[in-house]
Amino acid sequence: MKSSRLWEILQSYVIRDGSLRTELVRGTVGSFGLKVINALLNLALSIVLARILAPEGYGIYAFAFSVMTLLAVPVQLGLPALLVREVACYQYAAQWGLLRGILERANQAVLLLSLVIGLAAAWAVWWLMEGMDVVQRATLGWALLLLPLGAFNRLREAALQGLRQVVMGQLPEKVLLPVVLLVLLGIVHLIAGLTPSLAMALYCAAAASAFLAGAIMLLRALPAEVRTVQPQYDSRTWARSVLPLSLLVGLHIINGQTGIFMLGLLATKEDVGLYRVAFSGAALVIFALSAVNAVLAPHIARLHRAGDMVKLQRMVTQSARLTFISALPVAGIFIIFGTPILGFVFGEAYYGAYIPLIVLCIGQLVNASFNSVSLLLIMTRHEQESLKCLAISVIANVALNAMLIPFLAAGGAAFATSASLIIWRLTLAIVVRKKLRI
Numbered sequence: 463m464k465s466s467r468l469w470e471i472l473q474s475y476v477i478r479d480g481s482l483r484t485e486l487v488r489g490t491v492g493s494f495g496l497k498v499i500n501a502l503l504n505l506a507l508s509i510v511l512a513r514i515l516a517p518e519g520y521g522i523y524a525f526a527f528s529v530m531t532l533l534a535v536p537v538q539l540g541l542p543a544l545l546v547r548e549v550a551c552y553q554y555a556a557q558w559g560l561l562r563g564i565l566e567r568a569n570q571a572v573l574l575l576s577l578v579i580g581l582a583a584a585w586a587v588w589w590l591m592e593g594m595d596v597v598q599r600a601t602l603g604w605a606l607l608l609l610p611l612g613a614f615n616r617l618r619e620a621a622l623q624g625l626r627q628v629v630m631g632q633l634p635e636k637v638l639l640p641v642v643l644l645v646l647l648g649i650v651h652l653i654a655g656l657t658p659s660l661a662m663a664l665y666c667a668a669a670a671s672a673f674l675a676g677a678i679m680l681l682r683a684l685p686a687e688v689r690t691v692q693p694q695y696d697s698r699t700w701a702r703s704v705l706p707l708s709l710l711v712g713l714h715i716i717n718g719q720t721g722i723f724m725l726g727l728l729a730t731k732e733d734v735g736l737y738r739v740a741f742s743g744a745a746l747v748i749f750a751l752s753a754v755n756a757v758l759a760p761h762i763a764r765l766h767r768a769g770d771m772v773k774l775q776r777m778v779t780q781s782a783r784l785t786f787i788s789a790l791p792v793a794g795i796f797i798i799f800g801t802p803i804l805g806f807v808f809g810e811a812y813y814g815a816y817i818p819l820i821v822l823c824i825g826q827l828v829n830a831s832f833n834s835v836s837l838l839l840i841m842t843r844h845e846q847e848s849l850k851c852l853a854i855s856v857i858a859n860v861a862l863n864a865m866l867i868p869f870l871a872a873g874g875a876a877f878a879t880s881a882s883l884i885i886w887r888l889t890l891a892i893v894v895r896k897k898l899r900i
Contacts, residue, residue, distance in 0.1 A: 489757035490750075490784070492629035496636045497753055503640035510647055514656050522598055522658040526605040530612070533583055535715065537575045537613045540707020540845075541568045542620035544700060547841050549624025550760035551767045558687040559694035566693055567700065568617050576610035600659035604666055611669040615639075618676035626760050627683050634672035634679070643668035706845040713852045717859055717882065721875035724863040729871045732814075737872040739808055740815040741879075743796060744822035748830050750788040754781055755837050762834070762841040766898075775900050778834045789830035793823040818876035825880025828887060835890035838898060847893045855886030 512520045545568055552561035587602045615635050622631030646664040650656055681689075721741065725734045758781055765774040796803065800816045808815075839848040859882035866874030894900050 489626075489628045490754050493632065493753035493756050494750055496629065496632050497749065500636040500640065503637070503644070507640055507644060507647075510644065511661060514647070514651055515658055515661065519658045522601050523661055526598075526601040526658070526662055529583075529602060530605040530608050533579055533606075533609055534612055535711060536708075537572060537579055537609050538616055538711075539571070539575070540704050540709075540711060541571060542616050543707050543710075543840055543845075544568075544703050545617060545620040546624045546759045547763045547843070548700070549621055550626070550763035550841075553625060553685070554764045554767050556687075557694075558685065558691040560696060561685075562688045562691055563693040563695040564700060565617075565621060567695060567697060569614070572613040572617060573610060576613060580606045580609050597657060597659055601662045604659060604662035607666045608662075608669055611666065611673055615669065615673050615676055618673070618680050621680055622676075622683055623756060624760050624763075625683050627679070628757050628760075630679055630683070631676075632756070634676040638675055639668045639672040642671050703843070703845060706849045707840070710840070710845065710849050710852060713849070713856055717852065717856050717886075720856070720859045720863060721879045724860070724867055725872065725875050728864070728867040729875075733871040733875075736812060736815040737818055737875050739804070739812050740818035740822055740872065740876060743800075743804075743815075743819050744826050747789045747793045747796070747823055747826040748785075749792070751785055751830060751833055754785050754833060758834055759837055759841055762838055766842045771899065774898075778838065778900060782831060782833050785830045785833040786827070789827055793827050796820070796823050814872065818872045821873065821876040821880050825883045828880075828884045832887040832891055835887060835894050838894050838900065839890065842898060844893070844897050847897065848890065851886055851889040851893060854889055855882045858882045858885050 511523060515523060545564065548564050549561060552558070552564070583606055584603065587599055587606075619631040619635060622628070643665055646667060647656065647661065650660065650664060721737055722734060725737055758777070761777065762774065765771075765777070797820050800819050801813055804812045804815055804819070836848050836851075839845060859878055862878035862881055863875055866878055868874075870877065
């Protein structure tokens with residue numbers, strides 16, 4: 463089939479409004495392409511660092527990076543999602559003072575939180591973790607510098623996403639950062655050799671370059687009025703939204719890690735390994751989900767603000783079909799050829815991950831079918847309802863894991879994860895129907 467015909471088919475699965483359809487298709491294709499490139503670059507980074515640093519050094523680097531990732535959650539709060547929604551609405555309504563005001567407040571909040579959490583973590587590293595050697599402490603020290611850099615990068619991406627510059631917003635962190643880091647790692651390794659702390663320092667340099675590029679892109683993308691208008695602040699309204707959005711991020715992380723954590727408590731290490739492999743494979747089923755939602759988010763906010771519920775309904779329906787169609791072949795391949803794939807990629811010892819993989823794939827297919835329900839609530843200022851639905855899912859996940867793991871091990875954890883995911887999506891769909899009539 464010719465490429466032009468494939469493009470027409472892809473367009474038909476979005477919506478029938480010309481300009482919006484083109485923007486959504488281009489944004490989705492571009493965002494998906496960036497995800498693929500980012501995955502390949504991250505794989506290359508992992509291989510390079512693992513080979514140069516050796517297992518012990520790479521372990522030090524990975525541990526420091528994990529600590530930074532966990533600390534980044536309270537630093538960012540729910541500000542990125544808030545920025546996407548409010549920037550999209552303020553741009554639509556030409557409320558330039560509020561747009562400038564929320565950008566300033568978000569940056570101030572991140573700077574303050576980065577300083578407080580970073581200083582507390584630095585104190586813990588230098589005074590409480592006496593068993594660490596100099597290399598470990600230095601690596602953690604450099605990792606703490608990534609807290610503000612990473613948070614500011616995420617804010618720039620969210621602001622550009624709200625301005626409907628979705629692909630541009632992702633370029634600095636998904637492409638520029640890993641490319642610069644790979645180049646720096648190669649140069650330093652050839653000249654002076656590489657240590658875990660030096661590798662983390664180079665990551666900070668790459669993150670700084672991504673921040674600079676993102677700041678320049680945002681300044682160019684902002685409407686001219688924003689640069690000259692007096693900032694206005696709706697701090698109380700923004701603060702009311704940040705807490706539930708932050709809790710949503712935290713609960714989502716907890717929900718994703720519940721199966722592995724409870725398997726570690728109630729089953730064997732082998733079961734944990736089998737489940738981890740199955741979970742990683744099933745995640746590929748919804749690889750396109752975040753790409754689609756990144757494009758949808760600002761349009762949902764704008765269409766809801768405009769009161770155009772007909773176009774909003776059509777957009778989310780067609781995007782759900784597109785996401786499901788992209789997920790179905792991946793799930794089908796895993797369900798039909800899962801055993802030989804597991805044996806070829808991971809080895810015969812992982813054949814036991816096949817049943818958990820099937821169960822998780824089914825759950826992810828349902829997830830893909832309801833791709834935008836949570837996003838609909840968040841982008842239309844119903845984040846409290848979204849938080850309640852996720853809390854129900856987390857409770858169900860913990861309860862089902864506790865009941866099923868003693869009898870079914872990794873299969874029980876997979877069933878609990880899929881069941882809680884389906885419960886979450888169905889409850890969200892009910893609330894969306896009730897609140898938005900969609």
